[in-house]
Amino acid sequence: MATPIGEESLRKMAARWLPSGQDATPLRIHRDTTDFFRVEYGDIVDLNGRPYLVRHNAKEGRFGLDDEVKYWVKRAIDLTSGEQKIIKLVFQEKFKAHVGGIEFECFRSPRKEARILDLVAGHKHFMHGFSVHDEKQNVVRILDFIYGAPLSKYVENLKSDHKSYFFDIFPRILDQFMECIRAIQFIHNHGEKHGDIRRDHILVDRQNGDYRWIDFDFNYRHRENIYGYDLFGLGNVLVFLVGKGDVLLQNLYQENHPAMKTLREEDRNIVFHHRIVNLKKVYPYIPESLNQILLHFSKGANRFYGTTGELLEDLEALDKP
């Protein structure tokens, strides 16, 4: 165990980021992070002798809802290096998730995330970081901050119409996304699930344009196919990317879209029944070979992908649009 740094030294190290005139306020220093609600803005988290200044709680938004505060995830400054970090404190959560009316058991596992961080160290399609135990043996993860937007926002913010997007931009996006699938294949090959594959869990790194998976602490209790839920997530992201967003039945209906005449029950997402998967009926220029891949995630699918390798094999065989 490293020797703790004294309060005065910490105050000097943090002075750059603390409001001036607060010298009289004692610094709150946490070496036990069990109660993460107590770790607040301006506090120091001292992990094995390395101090981090807490800036604020992280937030996560989805589906147009207001951002939800994640009190166990802190944005912080590493006071030794001056770098921005994300600090994930231990939150042992177990709950029943419901996807498309199907209930299954989910949980967060700091140990899983710590293991995957070790596994993917240096891999350009994952976030990076390491884990450290606080004085109560909580597995705290220290993550490098990635500057960049979630892939979902990046795609939704593109101004072009679908056809231009599909022919001019999508091929590059697909190439990068296939790298992301290979990255998931890499962890699957090492017996690990991602656990929470979503389009906002890929960040587009502003520094180099790389797509990078984030958030590995989520897990689900698998049944027969250990990676089935991860594959479902990959399929959803793929359909989203091909469609330049979700293609929703309700929107097509409101627009009186010509595709409404030909769309059938089997063209919908196998789990999220309001989303259209048979996108060729909406965008006829989508090649049949690509559309056939999407249909593996539809209600009408005769065969499901069992592994990332099967999905990749079909994607690699595509002629690029």
Next chain:
Amino acid sequence: MTDGNKTFNKNILIAVDDSDNARRAVSYVAQLLGGVSGFKVTVLHVIPEAEEDYFATTAEKEEWLEHYKEKMYAVLEACRQILISAGFAPEAVSVRSPLRYCPSMAECILSERDELEYDTIVLGRQGLSRSEEFLFGSISSKIVTHARNCTVWVVE
């Protein structure tokens, strides 16, 4: 029994869990073969080694495992009694509950079959919806697809 080349043994493996579907599979074998001599039945439940990540502490994991074992021993004994009541000799019915690391339950069941030489596997259909099968896979479908050198009965 022979097909000219292969002799089939009369050892039957019934793979169960604590569901009604599994009980139906046991009842099916009981009704079909109870009182017929020569058959040996093993009722199997593979106890999946619990995922380390699911538990905050080792003590929590051990407590879960003890509770799970207790529950499944009762299920296996109930299955055994169904078979004996239907006319199987007590010595012809055994139960088995090995603890194994099981990323795939179907593969675990099939490897038990390989070790113990059963020519017939019996299991209940889980009755999954297509969405459920898509998300989580189906044990019975996988066993039907992957089983070699044995017959699989899937009881509806």
